[in-house]
Amino acid sequence: MSSKAWALTLAASLIALAPLAQAEVDGEALYRQHCARCHGDDGRAKTWRGYLFFAQNLSKARWQERESDEDILEAIRKGPRAMPAFADKLDAAEQQALVHYVRSLRQP
Ligand code: HEC
Known part of the structure; x- marks a missing residue:
């Protein structure tokens, strides 16, 4: 050729x-659409819904270390306590992208 x-x-x-x-x-984008209203744009859950529902601070290094990717995926799918479940609302690729994004919220 x-x-x-x-x-x-x-x-x-x-x-x-x-x-x-x-x-x-x-x-x-998915995080902003589905999660930020409780967990906040930066994951620190300093939103009024975050306070009201005691949403987890996702930026905390100690929490990030304790939590496996499977734990985060499970939380997204099932929705602990006041958190809604997303198993039927988001497909597997979207759930995985959110796990990845939650990891990026970690503060040193
Ligand atoms: C209605 C408010 C609300 C929304 C919306 C919400 N969450 Fe939550 N989230 C919570 C609450 C409340 C908890 C429970 C905190 C606890 O376990 O004590 C929680 C817990 C979590 C946990 C940690 C569970 C653990 O074991 O520590 C993760 C991870 C999480 N949310 C991620 C997300 C993601 C990703 C989204 C978007 C797809 C989302 N959340 C949407 C309120 C919310």
Whole structure:
């Protein structure tokens, strides 16, 4: 194949792959949509709902260390205490993206 043909093939496959990249789930957007009203944008739960429901401070290093990814996923799916369950509201990829985002809320 000539180098020009290669370049065209490459360009064509990049265009074909673009929608896949867009379909990736945005954990931060999901968090803001479903979780921030209680746990706060920064995870510290300094919101009035956070106080009212005693929502967990997700930024706390000690809590982050104690909690496994499975624990966080379980909390999202089942919703402990006053927290709503998200097992039927979000698909597996969305739940996983949220676990990942919750991890990013950790403060040193
Ligand atoms: C209605 C308010 C509310 C909403 C909305 C909410 N939570 Fe919670 N969340 C709580 C409360 C209350 C707890 C329980 C704290 C406890 O275990 O003592 C909690 C606990 C948690 C825990 C920790 C459980 C543990 O074992 O320590 C995680 C992780 C969590 N929430 C993540 C999320 C995520 C992610 C979302 C969004 C998908 C979310 N929460 C939405 C109120 C809420």
